[in-house]
Amino acid sequence: MQKKINFNSPVIGLDGLSLNDANGEVMLGKILAPVIAGQNKGDSLKLLNWAMAIYKNDDLALDKSDINVLKELIDTDSQMTILVKAQLLEILDEE
Numbered sequence: 001m002q003k004k005i006n007f008n009s010p011v012i013g014l015d016g017l018s019l020n021d022a023n024g025e026v027m028l029g030k031i032l033a034p035v036i037a038g039q040n041k042g043d044s045l046k047l048l049n050w051a052m053a054i055y056k057n058d059d060l061a062l063d064k065s066d067i068n069v070l071k072e073l074i075d076t077d078s079q080m081t082i083l084v085k086a087q088l089l090e091i092l093d094e095e
Helices: 028-037 044-055 064-076 082-093
Strands: 003-005 060-062
Touching (some): 028 044, 028 064, 028 082, 044 060, 060 064, 064 082
16 A cells, blocks of 8 residues: 655754745755665665655655655665654654
8 A cells, every 4th residue: 555745844943943044944855855866775766756756845655665665764864864854754654
């Protein structure tokens, strides 16, 4: 069974407010997409398609094994902060 997931949500700071930069709200998907595209192992076509869809704010239709791949990628990434990782993982865990 596939689950629709969308990362078009703002990063929420420790104060409970969305983070902003010069372009407006900092969005989780805009952080995640280049991290996925920058991977050097895994299913290249699948990961690139995910990255492009996330960057365009499209929904991803993921099965349980795909969700686990994405969780592992997020959890083991050394570029993203815990603040961002936790919010991405919460999206993946939503029912």
